[in-house]
Amino acid sequence: MSGVDLDAYVAEHDGEWRRLEQLSRGHRLSADEADELVALYQRAATHLSVVRSRSPDPALVARLSRLVLSARAAITGGSRFSRREVGRFFTESFPVAVYRAWPWWTGVGALSTVLTGFLMWWVAGHPESAAAFIGEDAAAELVESGFAGYYTEHLPSAFAFHLWTHNAWLAAQCLASGVLIVPTLWLLWNNALNVGVVGGVMLSYDRGDLFFGLITPHGLLELTGIYVAAGVGLRIGWAWIAPGPHRTRGRAVAEAGRSGMLVALGLVCVFAVAGVIEAFVTPSPLPTVFRVAIGALAWLAFLGYIAILGRRS
Structure with a gap:
């Protein structure tokens, strides 16, 4: 994946990544938002795999890795005890x-x-x-x-x-x-x-x-x-x-x-x-x-x- 292709790939999916980041911030989600979170998490995981295999850009890989991890934590719940x-x-x-x-x-x-x-x-x-x-x-x-x-x-x-x-x-x-x-x-x-x-x-x-x-x-x-x-x-x-x-x-x-x-x-x-x-x-x-x-x-x-x-x- 060339530099131009990488920029186009980021531009194409940046909106999804920003939306996933917003949903992963820990606020209470509705049923529709929870479904959206799961769908976007699955897509972001695929995007991360694609970027790693075709153009291992360190900054983009780090960004997507953090995004996938935070989304996974939001889906599965944290391990900390809370009232x-x-x-x-x-x-x-x-x-x-x-x-x-x-x-x-x-x-x-x-x-x-x-x-x-x-x-x-x-x-x-x-x-x-x-x-x-x-x-x-x-x-x-x-x-x-x-x-x-x-x-x-x-x-x-x-x-x-x-x-x-x-x-x-x-x-x-x-x-x-x-x-x-x-x-x-x-x-x-x-x-x-x-x-x-x-x-x-x-x-x-x-x-x-x-x-x-x-x-x-x-x-x-x-x-x-x-x-x-x-x-x-x-x-x-x-x-x-x-x-x-x-x-x-x-x-x-x-x-x-x-x-x-x-x-x-x-x-x-x-x-x-x-x-x-x-x-x-x-x-x-x-x-x-x-x-x-x-x-x-x-x-x-x-x-x-x-x-x-x-x-x-």
């Missing part, structure tokens, strides 16, 4: 990731609730099945003291931490195994079986008021978090089966997986709230109606948060 990024995660990234997957986790929640209710009804109507599942002595002990005692046998702070890590780990398993589908379905089955059998045993002994009075305050938010994790995990698996038009399976799974990582991080906070409710509110001496109201408010606040911020984002 702005944290705030953006909670106001945009997490809620929109959950909102986009709402058909999956609401479907999982509905089917799991129906299955749990059926198991509860069956065990309550067939007391001998409770003996088959956990044994007669264990069932009697569960009703007399075991179920209620579970919420008071540990210090609230330690209990909350245990619940937080346990539920976060269960959600991580649902998300990570979602690409294989069957393991996530197995985890959901075990969860429904556990709640259904315990609830059925309590109902068969006419202690349904105690069961629902203790499980509802934290269960609404906790189970919803598990259903969100499972639904997003299954969505990753479905991306492998049906990637959609103009996408390879690898790209579809990668995109769904990145969304799953955002959901996993956000659910850590959701399960922290559910753990605090279960450790401090569920076993408290407050009247049942107040304990249930606290849990219901936390649950409705989460759903409203996802619906409002997710839809807006």
Whole structure:
């Protein structure tokens, strides 16, 4: 590439480079501007390759190299921790990731609730099945003291931490195994079986008021978090089966997986709230109606948060 050709090449693409530099300065971009940034970044990378191979002008190579690097940083995000990024995660990234997957986790929640209710009804109507599942002595002990005692046998702070890590780990398993589908379905089955059998045993002994009075305050938010994790995990698996038009399976799974990582991080906070409710509110001496109201408010606040911020984002 001669000097004249190089000048013509610069004159032809200088407007694009200036626009890319403007978009890469770190201000908040609209969706159209973000798409433009990616397109211009790809072109500039090609221009840099052309200049290096045909006319390695040091000044122009340095300019394009800086431009490509700054554009890449603007696209991928910087590595520095900032309050702005944290705030953006909670106001945009997490809620929109959950909102986009709402058909999956609401479907999982509905089917799991129906299955749990059926198991509860069956065990309550067939007391001998409770003996088959956990044994007669264990069932009697569960009703007399075991179920209620579970919420008071540990210090609230330690209990909350245990619940937080346990539920976060269960959600991580649902998300990570979602690409294989069957393991996530197995985890959901075990969860429904556990709640259904315990609830059925309590109902068969006419202690349904105690069961629902203790499980509802934290269960609404906790189970919803598990259903969100499972639904997003299954969505990753479905991306492998049906990637959609103009996408390879690898790209579809990668995109769904990145969304799953955002959901996993956000659910850590959701399960922290559910753990605090279960450790401090569920076993408290407050009247049942107040304990249930606290849990219901936390649950409705989460759903409203996802619906409002997710839809807006």
